[in-house]
Amino acid sequence: MLELTKDNFEKEVLNSSIPVVVDFWATWCMPCKMIAPIVEEVSNEYAGRCKVARLNIDDAMEIATRFGVMNIPTIIFFKGGSEFSRVIGVVSKDTIAGKINEAIA
Numbered sequence: 469m470l471e472l473t474k475d476n477f478e479k480e481v482l483n484s485s486i487p488v489v490v491d492f493w494a495t496w497c498m499p500c501k502m503i504a505p506i507v508e509e510v511s512n513e514y515a516g517r518c519k520v521a522r523l524n525i526d527d528a529m530e531i532a533t534r535f536g537v538m539n540i541p542t543i544i545f546f547k548g549g550s551e552f553s554r555v556i557g558v559v560s561k562d563t564i565a566g567k568i569n570e571a572i573a
Contacts, residue, residue, distance in 0.1 A: 469511045470521035474528040480521060482549040487571035488519040489564070492535075492542045494526050499558045500541045506561045507543070510568065518568050547571045 511520035
């Protein structure tokens with residue numbers, strides 16, 4: 469899974485030719501730890517069709533603020549450099565996969 473920073477966010481997400489799933493998280497966030505294995509599974513299953521990445525909000529608060537991330541975990545789905553959809557909180561793998569399938573359709 470790709471680790472995002474303020475230095476590579478634009479290149480990897482906004483300029484990506486394929487859809488990108490960004491998990492906004494923090495090390496101290498228990499729900500973030502709960503959803504991490506699901507995000508990892510999705511990353512492996514959709515490799516090559518969709519990028520799956522994580523952004524630690526403590527290291528890049530300006531990006532989280534830019535996209536209005538108020539609660540974590542927040543997963544934002546990007547397509548063509550723009551937000552396509554988002555989910556907030558711990559959600560099922562099926563929910564995440566459904567959003568990815570919409571984005572790659």
